[in-house]
Amino acid sequence: ETGVTQTPRHLVMGMTNKKSLKCEQHLGHNAMYWYKQSAKKPLELMFVYSLEERVENNSVPSRFSPECPNSSHLFLHLHTLQPEDSALYLCASSQGPAAYNEQFFGPGTRLTVL
Amino acid sequence: GENVEQHPSTLSVQEGDSAVIKCTYSDSASNYFPWYKQELGKGPQLIIDIRSNVGEKKDQRIAVTLNKTAKHFSLHITETQPEDSAVYFCASLENSGYALNFGKGTSLLVTP
Numbered sequence: 697e698t699g700v701t702q703t704p705r706h707l708v709m710g711m712t713n714k715k716s717l718k719c720e721q722h723l724g725h726n727a728m729y730w731y732k733q734s735a736k737k738p739l740e741l742m743f744v745y746s747l748e749e750r751v752e753n754n755s756v757p758s759r760f761s762p763e764c765p766n767s768s769h770l771f772l773h774l775h776t777l778q779p780e781d782s783a784l785y786l787c788a789s790s791q792g793p794a795a796y797n798e799q800f801f802g803p804g805t806r807l808t809v810l
Numbered sequence: 811g812e813n814v815e816q817h818p819s820t821l822s823v824q825e826g827d828s829a830v831i832k833c834t835y836s837d838s839a840s841n842y843f844p845w846y847k848q849e850l851g852k853g854p855q856l857i858i859d860i861r862s863n864v865g866e867k868k869d870q871r872i873a874v875t876l877n878k879t880a881k882h883f884s885l886h887i888t889e890t891q892p893e894d895s896a897v898y899f900c901a902s903l904e905n906s907g908y909a910l911n912f913g914k915g916t917s918l919l920v921t922p
Contacts, residue, residue: 698853738814738912739854739899752908786853795903795910796842796861801853 699723700802702787708808709777717772717805719787725800727793728770730762733784733804745770746793777809812837812904816913824921829890831916833900834882842903843876843883844910849896857898858885890920 700721709715721728730742744752745764759781761773770787784804790797813836823829835843841862846854860867860874860883867874871890876883887894897917901910 698855700853736914738914739910741909744908754909788853794907796844796859796907798844798856798859799910801855803851803853 698800698802700787700789700800702785702802702805704805705803706806706808708810709774710810711777711779713777714773714775716774717785717787717807719770719772719802721768721770721787721789721800721802723789723791723800725789725791726767727790727797728764728767729788729790729799730760730770730772731786731788731801733786739786742772744793751793774807777807779809782807782809812840812902812911814900814902814911814913816900816916818916819914820917820919822919822921823890825890825892827890829885829887829894829918829920831885831898831900831918832882833884833902833913834880835902835911836881837902837904838878838881840902840904843874844901845874845885846899846901846912847896848899848915854899887918890918892920892922894918895920 727746732740743762763771786804787802788799790799816833844859847857848854873886897915900913
């Protein structure tokens with residue numbers, strides 16, 4: 697185990713639903729990330745939080761709303777998603793937000809939007 | 811943003827053979843190049859990285875080489891084992907310092 701847990705592991709939702717993905721890290725890190733992993737595409741960085749402050753937002757649609765209440769927890773709130781949002785959503789953490797710090801990934805949440 | 815091209819997309823080798831995965835990048839200012847391994851049902855895990863001030867780095871059966879002039883870097887796995895079967899991603903560090911630009915991945919299969 698990497699010390700980063702994600703729940704749920706699988707989620708199926710309709711386009712009108714509201715759901716949340718949860719990530720928790722037990723490594724004492726102070727930076728957390730959300731990535732989207734789609735088949736045949738590179739990992740896409742969505743959000744970066746450092747000390748609970750958002751420091752990067754890569755032009756992600758507003759139907760994805762992140763929340764970082766403390767340095768150990770990260771949420772991704774989902775509403776009115778589209779079928780093309782179906783993907784594996786990965787959470788990661790690192791000691792410091794700079795990308796040259798090793799990022800520890802969780803196992804991901806497999807999201808299917810019907 | 812930075813464009814990272816990774817080849818091949820799939821690679822099949824016999825146990826004991828070597829495997830080489832190559833990546834090219836476009837931003838000459840990139841200075842950090844990690845490689846991640848993703849096993850089925852798990853998130854990516856860092857296996858080796860290299861910074862631009864060195865040309866080669868080795869860790870047991872894994873090595874990475876970097877050619878800054880040509881803007882390409884490669885992962886070399888020697889004496890492959892079935893447990894090396896996974897998807898491997900290269901990445902480079904973007905200017906902002908927060909974002910890694912990943913390649914599309916190489917699915918490596920090591921057959922006994």
